[in-house]
Amino acid sequence: MLGHSLPHHGRMSETDAVVRVRDLRKTYGTFTALHGVSFDIVRGETFALLGPNGAGKSTTIEILEGFRDRTSGQARVLGIDPRRGGIEWKARLGIVLQSTGESGNVTVLEQLTHFAGYYANPRAVGEVIDAVGLTDKAKTRIGKLSGGQRRRVDVALGIIGRPELLFLDEPTTGFDPEARRQFWGLIDNLKNEGATILLTTHYLDEAANLAGRAAVINNGRIIDIGKIDELGGAEARTPLVRWREQGRLREERTAEPAGVVARLYAEHGGEPDGLEIIRPSLEDIYLKLVSTDASGAVGFGEPTSPAVESVIGVVSPEAGIRS
Amino acid sequence: MSVTTSPARTTNALPRTLRLGVSRIGYELKVYFRQGDSVFFSFLFPILMLAVFAVAFSSAGNLGENPDGSGGISFAAYYLPGMLAAGMLLSGVQNLGVDIAGEKGDGTLKRLGGSPLPVVSYFIGKIGMVMVSAVFQAILLLVIARFGFNVALPGDLDKWMTFAWVFLLGVITSCVLGIALSAVPRSSRSATAVVIPIVVLLQFISGVYLQFSMLPGWLQNFAGIFPLKWMAQGMRAVFLPESFAAVEQTGDWNLGWVAIILGIWFVVGLLLCRYTFRWIREDT
Numbered sequence: 001m002l003g004h005s006l007p008h009h010g011r012m013s014e015t016d017a018v019v020r021v022r023d024l025r026k027t028y029g030t031f032t033a034l035h036g037v038s039f040d041i042v043r044g045e046t047f048a049l050l051g052p053n054g055a056g057k058s059t060t061i062e063i064l065e066g067f068r069d070r071t072s073g074q075a076r077v078l079g080i081d082p083r084r085g086g087i088e089w090k091a092r093l094g095i096v097l098q099s100t101g102e103s104g105n106v107t108v109l110e111q112l113t114h115f116a117g118y119y120a121n122p123r124a125v126g127e128v129i130d131a132v133g134l135t136d137k138a139k140t141r142i143g144k145l146s147g148g149q150r151r152r153v154d155v156a157l158g159i160i161g162r163p164e165l166l167f168l169d170e171p172t173t174g175f176d177p178e179a180r181r182q183f184w185g186l187i188d189n190l191k192n193e194g195a196t197i198l199l200t201t202h203y204l205d206e207a208a209n210l211a212g213r214a215a216v217i218n219n220g221r222i223i224d225i226g227k228i229d230e231l232g233g234a235e236a237r238t239p240l241v242r243w244r245e246q247g248r249l250r251e252e253r254t255a256e257p258a259g260v261v262a263r264l265y266a267e268h269g270g271e272p273d274g275l276e277i278i279r280p281s282l283e284d285i286y287l288k289l290v291s292t293d294a295s296g297a298v299g300f301g302e303p304t305s306p307a308v309e310s311v312i313g314v315v316s317p318e319a320g321i322r323s
Numbered sequence: 324m325s326v327t328t329s330p331a332r333t334t335n336a337l338p339r340t341l342r343l344g345v346s347r348i349g350y351e352l353k354v355y356f357r358q359g360d361s362v363f364f365s366f367l368f369p370i371l372m373l374a375v376f377a378v379a380f381s382s383a384g385n386l387g388e389n390p391d392g393s394g395g396i397s398f399a400a401y402y403l404p405g406m407l408a409a410g411m412l413l414s415g416v417q418n419l420g421v422d423i424a425g426e427k428g429d430g431t432l433k434r435l436g437g438s439p440l441p442v443v444s445y446f447i448g449k450i451g452m453v454m455v456s457a458v459f460q461a462i463l464l465l466v467i468a469r470f471g472f473n474v475a476l477p478g479d480l481d482k483w484m485t486f487a488w489v490f491l492l493g494v495i496t497s498c499v500l501g502i503a504l505s506a507v508p509r510s511s512r513s514a515t516a517v518v519i520p521i522v523v524l525l526q527f528i529s530g531v532y533l534q535f536s537m538l539p540g541w542l543q544n545f546a547g548i549f550p551l552k553w554m555a556q557g558m559r560a561v562f563l564p565e566s567f568a569a570v571e572q573t574g575d576w577n578l579g580w581v582a583i584i585l586g587i588w589f590v591v592g593l594l595l596c597r598y599t600f601r602w603i604r605e606d607t
Contacts, residue, residue, distance in 0.1 A: 100430025
């Protein structure tokens with residue numbers, strides 16, 4: 001299933017592809033950041049790039065935004081090679097970079113009003129400020145906002161120009177849970193308006209909530225790609241029944257957990273100890289994909305170590321079963 | 324990485340570039356005057372220096388007096404042209420060199436590079452901001468010199484026409500050189516370490532702090548390669564009495580060469596901006 005086989009792209013006509021990437025490679029000196037990445041994003045779709053730190057997510061997104069040059073391969077964004085994207089091309093994009101440290105000597109309202117002027121048909125500034133939940137802070141200097149509030153300004157600047165394609169590079173880092181929920185609502189509204197979105201995130205629940213499809217990238221390679229609810233294949237989603245028998249932990253992976261529970265109930269003549277039915281979350285599936293990836297390191301910027309494996313074993317019921 | 328840098332050429336883009344340039348000037352001025360520290364160092368520095376020199380030498384009598392005690396000028400009057408020239412240099416080279424390197428480091432330029440803002444509009448914003456602040460600075464210097472230190476200012480229009488062109492050409496040349504210089508520091512933290520020694524050295528050898536005619540000939544010639552010497556000379560032509568022209572290198576104010584050298588540096592700076600400016604640092 002995994003490894004070096006070409007990821008499946010599904011069938012889509014070329015005219016629908018807002019982003020089209022083929023065999024994208026990027027090397028920095030002797031280090032290869034991307035080993036040949038291919039995917040498409042169709043109009044109106046929200047596509048997530050998932051992967052550990054240093055996997056190549058930001059390199060990929062920055063090549064598509066026009067900030068970095070690729071070493072080889074093809075890239076088309078809104079039909080244009082991002083190497084040659086001019087002002088008119090940029091006007092059709094919304095870019096939310098990873099958080100920046102700008103000095104912030106202007107107010108939220110001043111910043112958005114100024115940037116709105118760059119676009120031919122911007123959204124109303126007041127509406128955007130409302131949408132990101134900063135109405136009370138409109139006249140506050142950006143430098144005086146909290147990290148999460150500044151991030152919302154970044155998002156507001158990304159959408160002020162009514163982009164056809166929105167890049168969101170770890171948009172909710174530093175948000176509190178309530179702010180993240182609000183942000184997801186905002187993205188839902190954009191999706192309803194037909195925006196195409198490319199998202200990178202460390203939060204798997206965020207990807208599950210927002211994205212239709214995702215690619216899992218590790219060590220510069222796509223190790224799986226597909227609809228969010230099909231990532232990792234059917235097997236990875238098989239529920240797990242877990243219980244205790246004479247003090248020992250027992251597990252059984254089954255497509256029919258209710259049947260197993262009924263059987264256990266009959267065998268034990270009553271309620272089994274510590275009974276759980278676990279449906280692997282996207283996070284479990286993702287962690288298993290990354291930890292079993294044959295291409296080397298697990299991520300965290302370091303080679304696989306027993307310590308890292310055991311951490312994943314604790315987090316993911318999948319990893320425990322593997323051995 | 325020509326991707327993000329070359330200004331897009333689209334039909335009818337010029338009005339938009341100019342409109343956004345003007346919008347940037349307002350934005351830049353707002354940001355500039357809200358930063359307390361940069362306002363203090365670049366904006367008020369020449370004014371403070373004039374005050375220091377005027378007060379320090381207040382008991383030293385006048386400069387360039389005839390034996391009968393006539394024709395001399397105060398130290399405040401003598402230092403005024405140099406401080407005006409220093410202000411022109413600092414507003415452009417120091418201010419923009421450090422400011423733009425900082426914007427590269429903190430992500431401001433990356434954000435702009437991902438937006439449909441033309442590079443030229445960004446330059447217009449920076450140059451406009453410097454021009455406005457330099458004009459305020461010069462007015463403040465002149466007012467303080469006149470009313471604080473009783474310096475007589477020229478009365479005839481010719482002198483003020485000379486002031487206008489030397490000032491405009493000098494400030495705009497400083498701006499393009501500052502933008503070009505901002506590409507040199509490898510991080511925003513090293514920006515002041517790169518820029519400050521250059522401008523300090525130039526001020527010492529170009530007749531801002533030290534009387535230019537006292538410097539050895541070879542140092543005068545060396546200083547003559549750089550624009551500050553010519554800005555200071557142009558300002559001396561406006562504010563010092565004609566009798567002081569005799570101690571200049573050629574025995575006169577040599578305004579023709581002021582125009583030529585500043586013009587050359589302007590073109591060189593413009594070309595450097597055009598070919599070296601990047602929204603983000605090279606990825607290697």
